[in-house]
Amino acid sequence: MDEEPNDEWENPSCDDNEVLRNYVMRCCVKAIKIENDVKDLQEELRxxxxxxxxxxMMLTNIVKDLEKNATQKSQKVFVHVPSEIAAHEVEEIGVEHLLRDVKDTTISTLATKVSFNPYFKSFHV
Structure with a gap:
């Protein structure tokens, strides 16, 4: 779609932005006109x-620090943190009632799973 230059392109009094705007309006069927203050845009870009x-610069400094630390030998130490998993009294009573209800292994497969699971041994009534 080559066009010959016309008066718009050769007119020295015509603003460059106006020439560009006219060309875009001719080429695009649905053009959107957007005008921004260039100084505000320059300030935002700066x-x-x-x-x-x-x-x-901050990332560069972090990488340099990591490189320094990587050259030093590091030692991994395992520290055991004592922990305990417990239930409230209400929860324990609820589990006891549940286990009492499903005690008959001929009726429920849940009772079979629970009775052979070592984690539930302390809950047996």
């Missing part, structure tokens, strides 16, 4: 650039 530059 702020973004500085933020990215600061982030890059």
């Amino acid at each position: 702020e973004l650039h500085l933020a990215h530059k600061n982030n890059l």
Whole structure:
């Protein structure tokens, strides 16, 4: 879609943005006209650039610190943390009643699973 330059392109008094706007309006069926203040955009871009530059410098420093730490020998130490799993009295009573209800292994497969599971041995009544 090559077009010959017309007066729009050669007119020195015509603003470059206006020429571009006219060309886009001719080429696009549904063009959207967007006008922004260039100084605001430049300020936003400058702020973004500085933020990215600061982030890059911070990441570079982190990588350098990691490289220094990687050269030093590290030792892994296992520490046992004592813990206890317990239930409230109400929960224990509820489990006891449940186990009493499903005690007959001929009726329920749940009773069979529970009776052979070592974790539930302490709950047997």
